[in-house]
Amino acid sequence: MDIPVALSGNFMEPRNNHFHSGLDMRTGGVEGVPVRAVADGWVSRIKISPWGYGKAVYIEHNDGLTTVYGHLSVLTGTVGAACADAQYRTKDFSIDQYLEKNVLPLKQGEVFALSGNSGGSGGPHLHFEIRNGAQHALDPQALGIKVKDTTQPEIIGVRLYPLADSSRVGPYPARSLGFPVQGNSGKYGLKPGDAPIAYGTVGLAIHTLDRYDDSGAKFGVRKIELYVDSVKAFSANFDHIDFNTTRYCNAQLDGELYKANKMEYHRCYKLPNNKLDIYGKEQLQGRITTQPGKEHHIRSVVIDANGNRSELTFMLKGATASESITWPTTTPIGSLLRYDSENVMAEAGVRLTLPALALYEDAYVHYERKDAPSNAITPLHVLHDAHTPIQSYCTLELDLPAELPQELRAKALIVSIGSGGKPSAEGGTVAGGTITTKVRSFGTYTVMIDTVPPTIRNVDLRANMSGRSGFTLKIADDLSGIDTFKASINGNWILMDYDPKTNRLVHNFDTHTKASGKKNLVVEVSDDRGNTSKFEMEFDR
Numbered sequence: 277m278d279i280p281v282a283l284s285g286n287f288m289e290p291r292n293n294h295f296h297s298g299l300d301m302r303t304g305g306v307e308g309v310p311v312r313a314v315a316d317g318w319v320s321r322i323k324i325s326p327w328g329y330g331k332a333v334y335i336e337h338n339d340g341l342t343t344v345y346g347h348l349s350v351l352t353g354t355v356g357a358a359c360a361d362a363q364y365r366t367k368d369f370s371i372d373q374y375l376e377k378n379v380l381p382l383k384q385g386e387v388f389a390l391s392g393n394s395g396g397s398g399g400p401h402l403h404f405e406i407r408n409g410a411q412h413a414l415d416p417q418a419l420g421i422k423v424k425d426t427t428q429p430e431i432i433g434v435r436l437y438p439l440a441d442s443s444r445v446g447p448y449p450a451r452s453l454g455f456p457v458q459g460n461s462g463k464y465g466l467k468p469g470d471a472p473i474a475y476g477t478v479g480l481a482i483h484t485l486d487r488y489d490d491s492g493a494k495f496g497v498r499k500i501e502l503y504v505d506s507v508k509a510f511s512a513n514f515d516h517i518d519f520n521t522t523r524y525c526n527a528q529l530d531g532e533l534y535k536a537n538k539m540e541y542h543r544c545y546k547l548p549n550n551k552l553d554i555y556g557k558e559q560l561q562g563r564i565t566t567q568p569g570k571e572h573h574i575r576s577v578v579i580d581a582n583g584n585r586s587e588l589t590f591m592l593k594g595a596t597a598s599e600s601i602t603w604p605t606t607t608p609i610g611s612l613l614r615y616d617s618e619n620v621m622a623e624a625g626v627r628l629t630l631p632a633l634a635l636y637e638d639a640y641v642h643y644e645r646k647d648a649p650s651n652a653i654t655p656l657h658v659l660h661d662a663h664t665p666i667q668s669y670c671t672l673e674l675d676l677p678a679e680l681p682q683e684l685r686a687k688a689l690i691v692s693i694g695s696g697g698k699p700s701a702e703g704g705t706v707a708g709g710t711i712t713t714k715v716r717s718f719g720t721y722t723v724m725i726d727t728v729p730p731t732i733r734n735v736d737l738r739a740n741m742s743g744r745s746g747f748t749l750k751i752a753d754d755l756s757g758i759d760t761f762k763a764s765i766n767g768n769w770i771l772m773d774y775d776p777k778t779n780r781l782v783h784n785f786d787t788h789t790k791a792s793g794k795k796n797l798v799v800e801v802s803d804d805r806g807n808t809s810k811f812e813m814e815f816d817r
Contacts, residue, residue: 277301277309277391277402281423283488284401286581287415288514289496290529290540293665294522295514296496297413298344298405299421307349307400309391312384314343319380319388322351322359322373326774329403330395335382341419342411346403349392354380356389360771364788367762367769394775413517415498417581425488425582428462429497433483434576434588435530435541436474439563443476446595446603452530455590462586473593475600477565479545481530482588486580494540499579502544502562505572510544510562512554524552526665527636535663544576547636549615549667566594610642610660625675626657626721634668641718649697652722653677656693662719669714672702674723676709687727687805689756693720701756703804726755729807732799735780741815742792746784749799749811756804763799765789772799785817792817 285300303309313335320342321334329346333355336342351359358380362373382388393400404421406414417423435454436445445453455472457464466472480502486495502510512528526534527550530541545562546555555561566572576588613619615635621628623643641664646656654674674690685706690713691699702721704713711723730753737747749772751758761781763772770789772781781799783789799811 277303277311279304279309281421282490283423283495284399284491284493286423286486286488286495287413287417288498288517289494290525290534292535293526295517295525297517297519297522298346298403299416299423301402301404303391303400303402305400307390307392309402310387311345311348311389311391311402313382313386313388315384317343317382318378319355319358319375319382320377321375322355322362322371324359324363324369324371325395326370326776328395330397331389331392332395332403333389336377340409341414342407344403344405344407345389346405347392347394347397347401348389349394350390352387352389355382360786363771364769369772369774393777397777408516411519413519415515415581418515423488423582424490425580426584427487427489427580428584429484429486429578429580429586431457431459431464431482431484431576431578431586431588433457433539433541434466434590435481435483436472436592437479437481437543437545438474439477439479439545443474443478444595444600444603445472445474445478446600447473448603457588459588462584464586464588466590470590471593472590473595473599474564474566475568475595475597477563478592479543479562479564480574480576481541481543482576482578483539483541484578484586485540486584495580496540497542497578498581499577500542500544501577501579503573503575503577504560504564506575507560508556508558509560509564510558511556512542512544513556514554516554518553521551521553523667524550524636526667528552528554531636531665532661532663535665548638549633549636564592566592568594568596570594608640610640612638612640614638621659623657625654626659627671627673628659628715629671629673630666631668631670634666634670636665636667639664646720648722649693651699652691652724653680653688654723656720656722658720660718662692662695662717664718666716666718669716671712672715672721673710673712674704674721676706676711676723678709684725684727687725687807688723689726689805690715690721691724691755692717693722699724699755701804703756724755726803726805727807728754729809730758730801730803732801732809732811734811734813737797737813737815739815741817744785746782748783749781750779751781751801752779753801753803753807756807759802759804761799761801763797765795765797767796790817
């Protein structure tokens with residue numbers, strides 16, 4: 277883009293259930309900034325979706341690298357024509373088109389798209405990635421993208437975690453012990469009077485983030501190192517990501533703290549089920565075995581993408597066994613689930629089956645049953661805590677009321693209930709007296725019935741569309757969610773862009789529809805439970 281590089285998100289910045297795989301480049305709060313190829317190459321993939329990267333173009337280069345450009349608003353020139361051809365050929369807005377070498381060649385600096393806000397974007401920007409031949413994302417800043425940054429990373433807090441059944445951190449009756457830190461100019465320490473003490477083997481996590489010179493936003497750091505008594509005990513280098521393992525972000529962070537409060541506590545040790553390949557070969561792997569009565573010197577180093585660094589140093593005292601047994605304790609609530617075994621949470625009316633390695637570590641989980649809200653047909657099943665992350669899809673099965681009429685069973689769906697009481701559709705397949713779906717989080721679940729079709733509202737389609745470039749409809753569904761939509765003019769399929777954020781269906785008159793004459797538009801929209809609405813209108817063009 278022909279504007280200075282300013283970021284709203286950087287590479288490997290922690291996000292919900294994943295690491296950010298590229299750079300989010302600001303576009304001044306507007307769409308439509310020309311996007312240029314960073315080097316000679318050819319378009320290898322065009323992916324269009326209402327979700328994720330939205331409208332995205334992948335360009336392969338002669339050095340084996342691929343650059344990715346996401347959340348685009350418009351694809352232009354030959355790239356745009358190829359995209360539209362594929363959409364009309366498949367009669368689908370959503371496409372994932374792979375292209376052979378040099379079908380769509382591009383020169384360095386050639387404009388092929390305009391920036392936008394499509395897909396899962398939260399505001400206008402360009403998402404930019406660089407991938408290697410294995411399609412693993414690499415750090416664009418390490419490969420030549422320059423961003424002004426002389427600001428050192430911030431260190432905000434540190435937490436200690438017992439790593440063995442006999443280990444303790446104290447005197448504190450919880451599973452971890454946290455301390456705020458203070459400092460500036462890259463040097464941090466604990467507040468006066470704070471004196472961490474532990475017995476046995478423990479690990480630590482540090483709350484750290486980075487900032488760039490010209491941005492108030494929070495960003496991810498690039499490297500973390502831990503030294504115990506001057507010996508390097510742990511390192512993590514956030515310079516690449518395999519999309520197959522990015523969800524293990526939940527294991528690198530204290531996933532519960534992140535989900536509950538967006539606090540980025542990076543573990544300086546590995547949980548048992550963590551398959552990220554970003555860690556060093558240090559023998560200790562972050563496990564700090566304290567010696568009774570000894571003060572251990574702890575130093576944690578944080579480095580950002582431009583080499584700016586900060587350090588946290590403090591002393592950790594090793595407690596004796598007699599000291600540790602005087603500390604208050606808490607009794608875990610619920611049942612113990614082993615991370616490396618299949619587990620089943622089974623209560624009256626509900627079963628949740630977690631495959632082996634769905635959890636990142638052993639965990640105590642609890643269940644609570646609550647009365648059904650007025651719009652639900654089963655009780656609320658509170659399966660542990662939605663803030664506890666899960667790696668794999670789990671099978672959730674709920675019993676349906678025996679008295680539910682047969683004609684309503686096809687309209688039943690499982691929903692999760694958020695903290696504000698709002699239901700979110702989880703789908704489900706009915707068989708016999710149960711409904712089953714796949715979920716990837718703990719939380720509160722129930723069953724609701726959806727018999728209400730989606731709504732279709734005309735925004736600006738008029739009887740006379742002469743001189744106009746297109747039209748917009750709004751579609752929405754109140755529960756199970758939009759599943760399919762299709763539109764035709766005079767019986768022929770037409771392309772409509774769908775943006776779930778704004779509920780808009782937009783058609784821009786193209787080579788298939790721009791001819792003058794009388795036209796009959798028909799739009800059909802169905803939700804996930806098969807409820808369908810139809811909109812029909814004649815207009816002149």
